[in-house]
Amino acid sequence: MMFDIGIRNGRIGTASDVTMCDIGIADGRIAMLGEALPPGREEIDATGLYVLPGGIDSHVHLSQPSGDGIVMADDFESGTLSALHGGNTTILPFCLQQKGSTLREALTGYHALAEGNCYTDVSFHLIVTDPTPSVLGQEIPALVEDGYTSLKVFMTYEGLRLRDDEILSTLDAAKTSGALVMVHCENEDAIRFLIGKHEEAGRVAPPAHATTRPIAAEREATHRALSLAEIVDVPIVIVHVSNREAMEEIARARQRGAKVVGETCPQYLMLTADDLDREGWEGAKFVCSPPPRDKASQIACWEGLEQGIFDLYSSDHCPFRFDDPEGKLNSRGKTSFRWIPNGIPGVETRLPILFSEGVMKGRIDLPRFAALTATNHAKLYGLYPQKGVIAVGSDADLVLWDPTETRRLTNEYLHHGADYTPYEGLEVTGWPVTVILNGVVAVDQGALKLKRGAGRYLPRRRSALVGARPDGGL
Numbered sequence: 001m002m003f004d005i006g007i008r009n010g011r012i013g014t015a016s017d018v019t020m021c022d023i024g025i026a027d028g029r030i031a032m033l034g035e036a037l038p039p040g041r042e043e044i045d046a047t048g049l050y051v052l053p054g055g056i057d058s059h060v061h062l063s064q065p066s067g068d069g070i071v072m073a074d075d076f077e078s079g080t081l082s083a084l085h086g087g088n089t090t091i092l093p094f095c096l097q098q099k100g101s102t103l104r105e106a107l108t109g110y111h112a113l114a115e116g117n118c119y120t121d122v123s124f125h126l127i128v129t130d131p132t133p134s135v136l137g138q139e140i141p142a143l144v145e146d147g148y149t150s151l152k153v154f155m156t157y158e159g160l161r162l163r164d165d166e167i168l169s170t171l172d173a174a175k176t177s178g179a180l181v182m183v184h185c186e187n188e189d190a191i192r193f194l195i196g197k198h199e200e201a202g203r204v205a206p207p208a209h210a211t212t213r214p215i216a217a218e219r220e221a222t223h224r225a226l227s228l229a230e231i232v233d234v235p236i237v238i239v240h241v242s243n244r245e246a247m248e249e250i251a252r253a254r255q256r257g258a259k260v261v262g263e264t265c266p267q268y269l270m271l272t273a274d275d276l277d278r279e280g281w282e283g284a285k286f287v288c289s290p291p292p293r294d295k296a297s298q299i300a301c302w303e304g305l306e307q308g309i310f311d312l313y314s315s316d317h318c319p320f321r322f323d324d325p326e327g328k329l330n331s332r333g334k335t336s337f338r339w340i341p342n343g344i345p346g347v348e349t350r351l352p353i354l355f356s357e358g359v360m361k362g363r364i365d366l367p368r369f370a371a372l373t374a375t376n377h378a379k380l381y382g383l384y385p386q387k388g389v390i391a392v393g394s395d396a397d398l399v400l401w402d403p404t405e406t407r408r409l410t411n412e413y414l415h416h417g418a419d420y421t422p423y424e425g426l427e428v429t430g431w432p433v434t435v436i437l438n439g440v441v442a443v444d445q446g447a448l449k450l451k452r453g454a455g456r457y458l459p460r461r462r463s464a465l466v467g468a469r470p471d472g473g474l
């Protein structure tokens with residue numbers, strides 16, 4: 001017999017352990033693990049490299065429409081290309097329901113954008129903005145059956161956010177159908193109140209974005225979302241947690257027996273609100289919600305990753321161009337922070353940042369890295385064990401990391417459509433030098449080997465958390 005690809009002499013890291021062995025790949029899957037395996041038509045020598053599961057980024061925004069002519073910097077082509085170069089083989093972008101439209105209508109449009117354009121595998125979450133009785137009673141159960149098994153709801157953003165009664169009925173529909181709900185937790189009324197105060201006082205520069213979205217607004221909404229989920233008795237995911245107080249709400253809910261998963265993102269480990277204060281409106285580059293906080297919050301988020309409050313580390317890639325009338329510096333965005341589109345790019349830098357700052361600096365080990373960047377995403381969102389693990393029978397989605405390669409992150413070398421990276425100049429050690437997608441070498445030493453459209457759409461099963469361990473863990 002002969003494998004399609006043989007990978008030799010690598011150090012294999014999974015969420016459970018690190019071993020030295022060879023990998024045989026056939027027909028897009030991992031066919032054999034062991035020593036002295038038969039030859040492959042293509043042989044890869046992974047001496048000195050770590051072989052890890054392909055990254056799964058379960059929080060990505062691509063081609064998401066906004067009402068006011070603002071255009072996202074990435075579509076499926078550039079967004080998945082950027083993801084791939086950053087060591088990801090699967091991403092989960094959000095399909096946004098428009099008010100007055102159905103979820104199916106949103107999906108039809110979103111699939112059309114993705115079809116034939118992807119460089120990674122993709123699967124969609126649905127953002128529910130208009131939870132009508134038919135959406136809740138008919139659409140969601142049918143969509144779960146069709147493999148759309150996760151929903152996001154917003155507690156902030158006028159026009160998108162749901163009221164508490166709407167969140168309750170969405171959670172209830174999720175419970176009945178077996179969908180998993182992700183919640184963006186910030187108190188919109190408190191933020192509106194503070195925005196009014198700031199504008200009255202003429203404080204309109206980018207730093208006001210952070211002061212009008214304080215930790216208390218996130219903590220309160222986190223507590224409320226957790227309480228609503230407990231009332232319905234259904235698991236939830238608290239996405240993009242930025243600080244200790246929100247983390248403590250998650251820990252307390254778990255102590256009460258609630259099934260809750262927390263997610264944090266690179267921006268909460270690496271940026272602070274001071275970045276919003278850079279000269280010449282450049283702070284707009286760092287406007288995202290929740291906003292980056294302070295040094296103490298960064299330390300807290302690292303603790304959350306180390307100690308298991310967070311099971312997920314995602315990018316929340318939500319790219320806008322900076323110097324562009326359709327981006328951060330749109331005509332209104334130049335007049336007040338409140339019109340600067342929310343979101344920052346990060347799908348390509350997510351893994352190198354955690355590898356360098358986490359693994360190489362000894363904060364987390366390789367198994368924890370694999371869990372936080374791939375395995376837990378697969379388990380939580382119904383892709384395991386097809387994805388997220390190096391095991392016989394799983395899709396051959398692999399990334400070879402060179403732990404000795406040091407690079408300075410700079411926008412010039414990234415593949416996204418944004419004209420900046422928030423991490424410009426950051427030195428990272430460890431780089432994803434080779435990426436294998438479904439048994440095909442997709443990136444080799446930085447060179448793209450894959451054709452656009454090679455990425456597939458993945459229907460998903462129900463979450464492992466729906467009926468999972470009572471302590472809420474994965």
Ligand code: URP
Pocket residue numbers: 061184240287288289290316318342343344
């Ligand atoms: O500012 C952010 N995070 N924009 C993306 C949308 C969201 O809230 O996740």
Ligand code: ZN
Pocket residue numbers: 004026027
């Ligand atoms: Zn074959």
Ligand code: ZN
Pocket residue numbers: 184239240289
């Ligand atoms: Zn959000």
Ligand code: ZN
Pocket residue numbers: 059060061316317318
């Ligand atoms: Zn997001």
